[in-house]
Amino acid sequence: MAEEVILLDFWPSMFGMRARIALREKGVEFDMREEDLSNKSPLLLKMNPVHKKIPVLIHGGKPVCESLIIVQYIDETWGHESPLLPSDPYERARARFWADYVDKKIYLALRTLRPSTGEAQEAAKKEYIESLKVMEGELGDKAYFGGERFGYVDVSLIPFYSWFYGLEVLANFSIKEECPKLVAWAERCMQRESVAKSLPDQYKLYEYLLERTKKLQAQ
């Protein structure tokens, strides 16, 4: 008997995208519920009282919070034949390390880049590209971060690709020029149905970023 799976989410969220991809990789049916972050639902506040953030996976009424913890939970609960994390402990440690790097460095660089302008923006752009280049170095000549198979680190990073176009236009730079191998990897990932279905259209994302920027500037 399948228990109900609900994902509390927000369409532009890279963290929400991770959960969507993982669920689809495992072929899990889920009810994706869009949250209005300026007016959070009682369900969200009840299911994630500590952080009050999305994504939240609710499985059989029980919440799992924090995107990488959600992805690991999905991996451990469903589809043991097609694991996202490798089986070797050392390779698992590497995968966890790099997913943590995405959260610690790339996301942080992105958060600095987003609201910045002028000189601060130039510095932030540089930092962001540097962090992407480190990932590109880690990818090397492999098809995916885990090797031949799409896995945990790919899931943790690929959502950032949906923001590339918008960032490039707003901050005036080309990620493809700086990190061609990484963009090639992203395009490879986008050919997977789970990824293509889970990432929003990049133009829609650009419009969202533009609107957010205007709002921030108006404040």
Place this chain on the structure above:
Amino acid sequence: MADEVILLDFWPSMFGMRCRIALAEKGVKYEYKEEDLRNKSDLLLRMNPIHKKIPVLVHNGKPVCESLVILHYIDEVWSDKCPLLPSDPYQRAQARFWADYIDKKFYDLGRKLWTTKGEEQEAAKKELIDSLKLLEGELGDKPFYGGEKLGFLDIALVPFYTWFYAYETFGNFSIEAECPKLIAWTKRCLEIENVSKSLVEPQKVYDFVLQLKKALGIE
């Protein structure tokens, strides 16, 4: 073939202490290498070029970085005794969530207690107490977070106890008064030899912080 296990560490580090406890629980023989963080060894820089931080576990020449990643690794490699994480995926997610919460909150808040004064310090104190209370609530009536025995979350949290005296003294408050159940839990943990021999003395940590404040020019 004997395993070679080295732990690159720094004696007052809560993150290092986590690894010491886990290795002790698993009965793993290892070489402890003290790092001078103002003069990092070539080995450290080679084994953790990305973050250049301790702790680093070097197992047969291969590095594992980030304390929670190291805990997972230790649990998975030396899986024959003392499981650190529960076997149920939902409980694993809960343990991971709270360890992540500790990492998001405690270190930075604690740091503010001895690097700031006035309003900023008061705000940090309040937030730290609230966070400790939340963790105390999560323990409930269980002897340990892991249930009857020490587990992943116990190991993630208990090293912070060594810094409580320093936090209390600089912040002018009593954690025991605010969170008596949590202190009762730390006392239970300290009765376990693998924990008490892995932790450092709170007085030594306090003296270390005092020295650090002088060196950083903080009043």
